[in-house]
Amino acid sequence: MIETVTQIWQRVLGRPSIGADENFFSLGGNLYSADLLFEEIAHQLGRELPSATIYYAQTIALLSALLEQPSLPRFSPLVEVKAGSEDPPVLIVHGLGGTVPFFDLAQHIDTTSPVYGFQAQGVDGAAEPLACIEDMAALYLDSLKHLQPQGPYCLIGYSFGGLVALEMAQRLTANGEKIALLALVDAYPDARYLALGQRVLLVARRGRRFVFGGNNRLSRAIGYIDAKLPFRLRTKRVHLGGDRAPGASPSSFAYTTLRVKEKAYEALARYRPRYYPGEIKFIKSESDSYFPSDPVAVWSRLAVGFDFEKVPGGHLDLVTTDVESLAAVLTRHLKDALGRR
Secondary structure (H helix, E strand, O other), X not given: OHHHHHHHHHHHHOOOOOOOOXXXXXXXXXXXXXXXXXXXXXXXXXXXXXXXXXXXXOOHHHHHHHHHOOOOOOOOOEEEEEOOOOOOOEEEEOOOOOOOOOHHHHXXXXXXXXXXXXXXXXXXXXXXXXXXXXXXXXXXXXXXXXXOOOOOEEEEEEOHHHHHHHHHHHHHHHOOOOEEEEEEEOOOOOHHHOOHHHHHHHHHHHHOOOOOOOOOHHHHHHHHHHHHOOHHHHXXXXXXXOXXXXXXXXXXXXXXXXXXXXXXXXXXXXXXXXXXXXXXXXXXXXXXXXXXXXXXXXXXXXXXXXXXXXXXXXXXXXXXXXXXXXXXXXXXXXXXXHOOO
């Protein structure tokens, strides 16, 4: 089994040799190559597994062992993205698509704590995606009991995940737990919950963006995705706003992330942040023009304390191509929160 799986990894990742314990993401693997990997496994081994399996079997050895089992175990929403030896763990909540794209970011965060990401329900195609932020928070806190039964907690929420992390912090605080760090990265409530003046400014900002301009965020994101796709997957890519491409597996990232994102938009529209009796550390992408320009106006009245700074790059760049800047700020916040030098 290991020999066959190794050959598949080598073809998908374009490497002449791969060790049984080398990490898929450290080798340059991503969501799109994961889809191709499991497509090849289904074709060669006759075994269809969700692409999200790669989060829990990140090496050839672990994946081969899973393939030897008659059925998959039930996976936790928690995905380890970086090993560590000290408590407490660092917890990062996903964006709209529900996946865990934080492997590169985690490697650049200077911490001896392990780093975990939360994967949204439905990314593995095994359950219906959630359409309520309160339900997501409850699910993640339930899974967290086994990893970290008590505080202090270090919570980071990226984009949509900032609202989920905030709701988790609210519930933990209400139960008497300590939140060492709550960091929100480009996280905002739905526009309907902004003040009238903020909504007017936001509409004006978005109106100035050229949807298909060469320098806008959407075009750069599509360009980045296409550059990373192997040719076979590039010809099958699911287009924004459409159904899955012909032949795409219902358990592939290309299909499941669209369903998760649809439900996340519903959840975003429903969720109105409540006052948080703690401090929020906010990090804003410097060059993004889609979100409100002044997070202080949005968040300062919703928390006891609010600290805000900008980092270079756009919203997507922070967790894809320009992770160093965000990692440096998160490293500083974590060291301050935990009293480490």
